[in-house]
Amino acid sequence: xxxxxxxxxxxxxxxxxxxxxxxxxxxxxxxxxxxxxxxxxxxxxxxxxxxxxxxxxxxxxxxxxxxxxxxxxxxxxxxxxxxxxxxxxxxxxxxxxxxxxxxxxxxxxxxxxxxxxxxxxxxxxxxxxxxxxxxxxxxxxxxxxxxxxxxxxxxxxxxxxxxxxxxxxxxxxxxxxxxxxxxxxxxxxxxxxxxxxxxxxxxxxxxx
Amino acid sequence: xxxxxxxxxxxxxxxxxxxxxxxxxxxxxxxxxxxxxxxxxxxxxxxxxxxxxxxxxxxxxxxxxxxxxxxxxxxxxxxxxxxxxxxxxxxxxxxxxxxxxxxxxxxxxxxxxxxxxxxxxxxxxxxxxxxxxxxxxxxxxxxxxxxxxxxxxxxxxxxxxxxxx
Numbered sequence: 001x002x003x004x005x006x007x008x009x010x011x012x013x014x015x016x017x018x019x020x021x022x023x024x025x026x027x028x029x030x031x032x033x034x035x036x037x038x039x040x041x042x043x044x045x046x047x048x049x050x051x052x053x054x055x056x057x058x059x060x061x062x063x064x065x066x067x068x069x070x071x072x073x074x075x076x077x078x079x080x081x082x083x084x085x086x087x088x089x090x091x092x093x094x095x096x097x098x099x100x101x102x103x104x105x106x107x108x109x110x111x112x113x114x115x116x117x118x119x120x121x122x123x124x125x126x127x128x129x130x131x132x133x134x135x136x137x138x139x140x141x142x143x144x145x146x147x148x149x150x151x152x153x154x155x156x157x158x159x160x161x162x163x164x165x166x167x168x169x170x171x172x173x174x175x176x177x178x179x180x181x182x183x184x185x186x187x188x189x190x191x192x193x194x195x196x197x198x199x200x201x202x203x204x205x206x207x208x
Numbered sequence: 209x210x211x212x213x214x215x216x217x218x219x220x221x222x223x224x225x226x227x228x229x230x231x232x233x234x235x236x237x238x239x240x241x242x243x244x245x246x247x248x249x250x251x252x253x254x255x256x257x258x259x260x261x262x263x264x265x266x267x268x269x270x271x272x273x274x275x276x277x278x279x280x281x282x283x284x285x286x287x288x289x290x291x292x293x294x295x296x297x298x299x300x301x302x303x304x305x306x307x308x309x310x311x312x313x314x315x316x317x318x319x320x321x322x323x324x325x326x327x328x329x330x331x332x333x334x335x336x337x338x339x340x341x342x343x344x345x346x347x348x349x350x351x352x353x354x355x356x357x358x359x360x361x362x363x364x365x366x367x368x369x370x371x372x373x
Contacts (some may be wrong), residue, residue: 019288050220050221051219060349068309143309145347146366147237147349148238148366149236150235151237152308154236154240155239155308155309157259158260158320162259162260162266192220
């Protein structure tokens with residue numbers, strides 16, 4: 001894990017650009033779906049203790065909806081697309097005309113629609129990243145969960161868990177005009193994937 | 209009921225103990241295990257938040273013993289014994305080990321929850337600590353809290369509310 005602590009500013013910038021390109025394309029995809037402009041915050045790249053990662057979405061007990069894809073190929077990792085239940089409802093209403101019940105639960109049809117939305121967005125995130133880096137990155141079938149953020153995100157940390165107590169996270173938020181639709185992408189590349197990403201982009205790996 | 213009082217928090221890959229009164233809790237257990245050990249006579253309670261089944265796979269320089277089932281359980285037992293608890297009275301409870309995402313035919317990482325459960329049970333048997341209650345598996349997250357004055361473990365989940373054991 002020491003390696004990551006000594007990442008120079010420059011490398012962090014490269015990773016920010018990685019997040020920017022991925023989420024930028026996903027935002028475009030969402031903007032087409034909604035037929036409205038979608039804004040994006042500047043990506044954050046941080047080495048965070050496990051505890052603090054769920055703080056980014058409101059704490060370990062915060063209920064969130066997450067679409068999770070395992071990235072396979074040259075630079076494996078975990079990709080989460082995270083929404084609040086309210087945002088998920090608003091997306092369903094506007095994209096597929098479904099009005100979920102007030103009980104806060106989603107039925108099979110609604111889950112399936114959300115999964116598909118996540119799949120489209122995550123797919124565009126990954127394919128632009130793959131084009132940019134020239135690495136093969138293919139997503140697994142998306143899995144959807146609505147649960148405590150800590151329980152969900154810990155799944156993305158297992159690969160890092162073998163190496164230390166921190167994970168390097170590329171975090172991008174996007175917002176649609178009136179903030180009705182806000183979502184977060186977390187890309188957590190496996191520890192060994194960073195060297196491959198840097199190499200593919202011509203960043204020298206050896207001297208940090 | 210899960211109420212706010214003096215609460216000792218246990219983070220991910222972390223362990224802690226409380227004595228006599230107060231509660232000890234860990235939040236957002238997914239595939240991780242929250243395991244508690246309790247001496248009912250001295251009212252000494254310990255909790256560990258285990259993340260991975262075995263330290264054999266560790267590639268970290270300085271091992272965080274609270275992270276792996278095989279190292280965390282003996283360490284927690286030591287901590288309790290150090291506070292005067294007797295190994296013959298200590299009982300264990302555990303919760304967690306779920307499979308949050310169901311993928312068809314994926315590797316070991318996805319089965320990490322069940323593997324954590326197995327590994328904890330194996331280690332408990334080895335340490336001769338009886339497991340008197342468990343709430344493991346499923347596909348949902350849990351928050352657990354142990355009351356040091358009673359030894360009751362409260363388990364909260366988003367979909368099923370609070371249960372005690």
